[in-house]
Amino acid sequence: MIQRFAYPPIERRHRPLSYDFLAYYRNRPCLKSSNDRTVVHSGPRGGFADCLPVSTRLTMATTARRTSAAERREEVSIVDRKATELADLIRESTNFIAFTGAGISTSAGIPDFRGPEGVWTLRAQGREGDLKAVNTLQAVPTSTHMALVELQNRRILKYLISQNCDGLHRKSGILPDRISELHGNSNRESCKVCDKEYIRDFRAVATYDKSIHDHRTGRKCTRCGGVLLDSIINFGESLPTQPLQDALNHAMKADLCLVLGSSLTVTPADEIPGVVGRNSGAKLVICNLQTTPLDQLADLRVFSDADDLMARVMGKLGVPIPPFILHRRLVVKVESKGDKRHQLTVSGVDVDDTPVTFLHSVKLEGNRRVARSEPFVINIRDKLAAGVVLKLELEFMGHYGEPNLEIDYGVGGEDGSQAWYRLEYNPQTGAWKTSTEKHQVPIGGGDTQWCG
Numbered sequence: 329m330i331q332r333f334a335y336p337p338i339e340r341r342h343r344p345l346s347y348d349f350l351a352y353y354r355n356r357p358c359l360k361s362s363n364d365r366t367v368v369h370s371g372p373r374g375g376f377a378d379c380l381p382v383s384t385r386l387t388m389a390t391t392a393r394r395t396s397a398a399e400r401r402e403e404v405s406i407v408d409r410k411a412t413e414l415a416d417l418i419r420e421s422t423n424f425i426a427f428t429g430a431g432i433s434t435s436a437g438i439p440d441f442r443g444p445e446g447v448w449t450l451r452a453q454g455r456e457g458d459l460k461a462v463n464t465l466q467a468v469p470t471s472t473h474m475a476l477v478e479l480q481n482r483r484i485l486k487y488l489i490s491q492n493c494d495g496l497h498r499k500s501g502i503l504p505d506r507i508s509e510l511h512g513n514s515n516r517e518s519c520k521v522c523d524k525e526y527i528r529d530f531r532a533v534a535t536y537d538k539s540i541h542d543h544r545t546g547r548k549c550t551r552c553g554g555v556l557l558d559s560i561i562n563f564g565e566s567l568p569t570q571p572l573q574d575a576l577n578h579a580m581k582a583d584l585c586l587v588l589g590s591s592l593t594v595t596p597a598d599e600i601p602g603v604v605g606r607n608s609g610a611k612l613v614i615c616n617l618q619t620t621p622l623d624q625l626a627d628l629r630v631f632s633d634a635d636d637l638m639a640r641v642m643g644k645l646g647v648p649i650p651p652f653i654l655h656r657r658l659v660v661k662v663e664s665k666g667d668k669r670h671q672l673t674v675s676g677v678d679v680d681d682t683p684v685t686f687l688h689s690v691k692l693e694g695n696r697r698v699a700r701s702e703p704f705v706i707n708i709r710d711k712l713a714a715g716v717v718l719k720l721e722l723e724f725m726g727h728y729g730e731p732n733l734e735i736d737y738g739v740g741g742e743d744g745s746q747a748w749y750r751l752e753y754n755p756q757t758g759a760w761k762t763s764t765e766k767h768q769v770p771i772g773g774g775d776t777q778w779c780g
């Protein structure tokens with residue numbers, strides 16, 4: 329039985345958001361319904377829920393429908409006028425954040441949930457077999473993803489909150505400290521004991537049968553040996569505390585929030601734009617093809633594909649949308665292991681030195697052994713004088729058809745010296761660009777070398 333609620337007019341008001349609403353959110357499970365069930369949830373009295381309009385509290389009644397809600401596209405001239413308004417809002421903003429949902433990845437071939445060909449819609453119709461999707465590991469980030477990356481790199485976009493777990497934001501170049509992936513990332517796993525994260529160029533989930541709430545992936549932490557857990561949030565599970573706290577902190581200080589491709593029906597993530605919408609000093613802009621429960625809070629409501637809107641907005645801002653470049657980072661280390669014995673180690677790392685698995689094998693010229701599993705270690709039984717150049721051939725997992733790449737490592741004077749490499753692959757041209765980094769790249773506040 330589908331339960332419906334009428335949405336009364338929502339008043340905008342300025343409320344000091346001082347109470348501990350994180351505690352309220354933290355204890356609320358993620359409600360995504362996969363069939364015709366209704367979930368009604370109300371928060372504690374006196375908590376953040378009481379400052380939400382009744383309708384919002386009751387929209388936890390989420391339902392998957394056999395017929396998806398109607399999609400609407402406004403005329404080109406209207407979208408263009410709204411793009412001008414949005415570009416003006418972005419120019420005037422000092423704390424601009426964005427909130428994204430599955431709708432921004434549909435043009436990359438990844439289905440959404442509630443659109444006409446969405447996962448839940450087809451499931452409700454018994455047509456799961458009709459799902460057409462590209463492997464998320466091979467999906468190319470869309471022009472919306474790339475527009476957000478460019479706005480981040482120019483320090484215009486201050487923070488990104490996403491409900492997507494396809495990993496495309498991080499792959500497109502959004503830095504790890506500039507995003508909250510509220511529903512996890514299918515390529516990320518972390519240690520249960522020491523919290524160390526690992527990014528994989530494969531789905532970081534278990535390969536064996538287990539219950540849905542068992543998050544063990546079957547791999548172990550290389551730092552402490554602890555059990556690794558996937559980062560996917562299933563129905564009924566609470567959202568991760570730190571990404572949620574970060575998202576709320578940014579929402580509270582934001583003066584502009586742009587929602588792209590979300591029907592804002594997955595609770596409690598969807599309430600984050602509501603925090604901005606209820607702040608009288610901030611603007612909320614929503615771009616989605618279907619109506620959303622927060623439409624009445626929006627200062628600007630656009631019915632358009634995200635890619636179309638963002639292309640127009642970026643054009644009006646005079647900021648080009650860059651092509652997708654696959655960024656890889658590599659550390660090569662040589663250590664002495666006694667007389668005429670050395671150990672060469674090659675590791676993939678993220679900008680914050682989080683280990684990233686993207687190599688398939690590593691070969692050293694003149695050495696018979698090919699390292700085929702992590703850690704990629706090759707033993708060298710020879711003298712290595714400073715200045716000697718080792719030639720390494722890297723083979724990648726190759727989701728974008730990346731060809732093998734040869735890099736040179738110059739042996740330094742100090743034992744254990746490391747070299748950092750930046751590898752950039754352009755899937756359009758099929759070419760690699762390689763450069764070395766003198767120092768470890770910092771992330772966060774200052775200028776980073778990733779940001780061109």
Ligand SMILES: [Zn+2]
Nearest residue numbers: 519522549552
């Ligand atoms: Zn660990």
